[in-house]
Amino acid sequence: MNILALQWSSRLRYDKGHIGSSLSMTQHGGKAPHLVELGSFLRSRRGSLTLEIARVTPRMQQRRVSGLRREEVARLANISVDYYIRIEQGRLLPTASVIEDIGSALSLEPDEVAYLKSLANYARNPSPPTPEPSCADEAEYPNAYLRNVLDQLTNTPALILGPRTDILAWNAMASALWLDLDRLLPRERNYIRLAFLGPGRRLFTDEDWEETARSCVAYLRRTAAVNPGDPLLAALVDELMDADERFAQLWDSRVVDRQDSGRKTVLHPKVGRMELEWNFFRYTGAPEQRLLLYSAVRGSESAWRLSQLLD
The missing domain is CATH 1.10.260.40 (lambda repressor-like DNA-binding domains)
Known part of the structure; x- marks a missing residue:
């Protein structure tokens, strides 16, 4: 079959x-x-x-x-x-x-x-062509070019996400902003899983978390439509359906809207309230991977607070 x-x-x-x-x-x-x-x-x-x-x-x-x-x-x-x-x-x-x-x-x-x-x-076209071997690598290993870019972003929280939003690489600022990703098991390092089940949920205002939840579910539903043969993606959806009522509600409502940028208010326990902008960037050399960056307006109070994360 x-x-x-x-x-x-x-x-x-x-x-x-x-x-x-x-x-x-x-x-x-x-x-x-x-x-x-x-x-x-x-x-x-x-x-x-x-x-x-x-x-x-x-x-x-x-x-x-x-x-x-x-x-x-x-x-x-x-x-x-x-x-x-x-x-x-x-x-x-x-x-x-x-x-x-x-x-x-x-x-x-x-x-x-x-x-x-x-x-x-x-x-x-129910029988898509067999994926090239490199596609499997894109689900497990960060692209070398994206990794090089991430390593140079010392003052900006940055993550490299795979096709299922598995966190393939991150910098110290990302861990300081959300949680220590090095201490998590590999299966736990999934952006959408952490958004619903991780401690990072407490860093958002209710309105911003709802926006995050909606965009996460929409991404998974669109991904399920174009990558239907992925059992790991199916397992992630099943886990979240069972574990989080809001995820199940959003999944059942069939949200599919795309959002690649926005603003969030982060309530950080160390440096306090920050108004941050976030953006997803795609690289044609690794179309299944995305670079997620968080930043603050230069010269703002939020920019200063963001710079204090590693102090």
Whole structure:
């Protein structure tokens, strides 16, 4: 059997709004798993869309369903009702243009449309080529160039993350900002795992942690769509589903928005409150790895506090 084919575990129910995380070879009722998830995603967004946002005038006062009806979405997308129903049921592979029309009808964000297209692309090509040997290295070892860059960042907290957000390398400033990463077991050095289960959660304000949680879950869901044959990724999702209620809620809500930069308020026990900017950087020589940097505005109080971390 081709273990690269997407397999969702039975513990996560499609019909109740769950996308499976584990990998097995079973089709869902004879349907392609990616198309089932595509349909589930559409149902989720259709059910949460208000008539006002969709600019739909209800034909009846009493409505038995929340959000839009299938026929209303079909009309807005300029496709037949039967065609849309089959898409939602996971029985039909839509074209990219149809996905865009449905996305417009449901007022989807660009990242959500991109997610649907990635699901359709994999359903269209269910047997991806065998990864090159270097791909395995990118999951376990930091790229030499990125490592060289990190080693020169002595005054900036920096991490190199692998495709599953495993922390492949870090500098002393990163350990001083969050926690001593050298003392963790290798399996514990995962950025998203630490965000939900590690002590670093206490360093954020509630609002900033919620933003972090949302972006982390969205990244994992997008990664699961394009890297469906990764049992370690599946194990990470399963662990977090069981261990953290908020992770499970966000996973079930199917957040997929992309965020590569932002600002956070860090409440550090040693140096106090800091307003930090964070950015992900990608290197074409190692597309599966990302360099995460934290910085403060030059000359600010936060910049001074950040410089005191190693003192």
